[in-house]
Amino acid sequence: MKHTLITAPALALALLAGVGGCMLEYDGAESDALDPADLGEVHLALSNCVGVLCGTNTGKIYDKIMGWLSETPGVAEVDGFSLRYLEKKSGGLSQTYNLRVAEGRLQGFQDGVLMLDNEQLEGAFFTLERNGDFYNVFIDDVMDITTPDGVKVPAYKLRYKLDAPALPDGRPVTEELLCPNWKYAEVDELVGPGEGAYSIIIHGERYPNDGLDAADIMTGTNADGWFHFACASTALFKMVMVGHDPKVTDPLAPGYSTTAQRLATLRMFIADYCGTGRTFTVTGEPLIWGGPADPEKFFFGLNPKLRETIWTPDGAHCLDVARYADKDPWIYFGIFAECGALPPACSADPGAGVFAAWPADAVWATYSPSP
Structure with a gap:
């Protein structure tokens, strides 16, 4: 390692x-x-x-932490964002899809059929809703990050913009990166110099927003259908990079770990x-x-x-x-x-x-x- x-x-x-x-x-x-x-x-x-979701390097939409997203349209955490649909132009026409996550990859489905997978979503955007406001999140780039153990992890560079003439507080609408482009040696080493704005997808286990009590970590059916974009340099991102990936369930597969091991790893990274x-x-x-x-x-x-x-x-x-x-x-x-x-x-x-x-x-x- x-x-x-x-x-x-x-x-x-x-x-x-x-x-x-x-x-x-x-x-x-x-x-x-x-x-x-x-x-x-x-x-x-x-x-x-x-x-693990309150640091300055956590992905935010206009100062509001994105948190966990549900694949089910309209379902959100308390005071959180809900996913609406995925949209991409094809042949000059826009088509909508249901956004899903599998093996750390974003996917687009129509009528239960896989139509877009991972890098095919580049150039698409998905819409989030919160308190009646709609935000478009653009997938600018898709790449693989190779962990020190040789495992390839899909990574996404995301940019967002409120679909309105002004923000709820009256400020002008601007396009912003979801993840701050932190410039640290360990980030540059993994995703490339100046590319800290990438995130990876965490799923298979759902961590609380305001604590890290083992009893509050959701697994199995309580975590199914929920995912989070972990920005480069966050504890969740580093957890996967050191070989503790909650989506890996095969004990013989690279990246496998127990919930207890992942909990110790997160505590280590956030001190x-x-x-x-x-x-x-x-x-x-x-x-x-x-x-x-x-x-x-x-x-x-x-x-x-x-x-x-x-x-x-x-x-x-x-x-x-x-x-x-x-x-x-x-x-x-x-x-x-x-x-x-x-x-x-x-x-x-x-x-x-x-x-x-x-x-x-x-x-x-x-x-x-x-x-």
């Missing part, structure tokens, strides 16, 4: 775990037995995002240390990760000063250096307030280098990149 390594700033905080209570040390100032109730909103700005869905990172924050196939990383073989945590479906099994601490050392107070206590130090685990001593549900180990 290939991993992206990005140079990072120096670490700025020493974290000490005290016996019989919590001790934080920063610039020589110590605080024992901190009570989360006393912290108020201190340094929780990073943690205002809860779940959900407490397992509550609250994130403690920002878009583009550098990270090194490794799984069981990467023993030099999974067994914390890198510089021990760079260790972040071991990830399980419940969040951080332990914590040495939070990935954003070099920019805001006070982030530990936010983590403390959210978790109720800081996770124990990974470096204090006497079996940290022994596979059998790791939690049975460990999925990833992460590191802050070299200073």
Whole structure:
């Protein structure tokens, strides 16, 4: 498995775990037995995002997150967008289709017959409705992204425009990309330089909009017919890129994983240390990760000063250096307030280098990149 390594700033905080209570040390100032109730909103700005669909890199239509779409016309999430129809010109005439998703591909059907598949939808558009307003979403380009494991994943470059002379708030109507064209090394490596505006389709499992509770993840018939466009650089996009694809159900097929493994992966990418869905990172924050196939990383073989945590479906099994601490050392107070206590130090685990001593549900180990 290939991993992206990005140079990072120096670490700025020493974290000490005290016996019989919590001790934080920063610039020589110590605080024992901190009570989360006393912290108020201190340094929780990073943690205002809860779940995997609230980041600044999530696909939006005029500031409104697109969220999950149902293949059934007229069906929508609460305050969400509903799909209407797919339209494409053929021979000078426009024809309408029912939009469907299969194996991560967009498809167009007429009377139950497949008429358009994947790249054949290039140049088409589908219409969404919300609160009586109609939005046309244009499929500008279709391409395959090859994951580090060699799996080809269809990707779509989408552009939208409200079908009205002005926006509901009176602003002029403009055409916009669904996904922000983020320019980060890991995105450029996967989709090409300057092509971060592509998205892939997530289906087979449906994640909540405002949290990441395992009980709220919908699978099977509760997820059937629902899909989401995951923009490049989002946690859902990265989850598929590292080989955890919810649409793959064959245990022998590339990309297969369990719901628990996917949950641990999402928590890793959004820095959900407490397992509550609250994130403690920002878009583009550098990270090194490794799984069981990467023993030099999974067994914390890198510089021990760079260790972040071991990830399980419940969040951080332990914590040495939070990935954003070099920019805001006070982030530990936010983590403390959210978790109720800081996770124990990974470096204090006497079996940290022994596979059998790791939690049975460990999925990833992460590191802050070299200073």
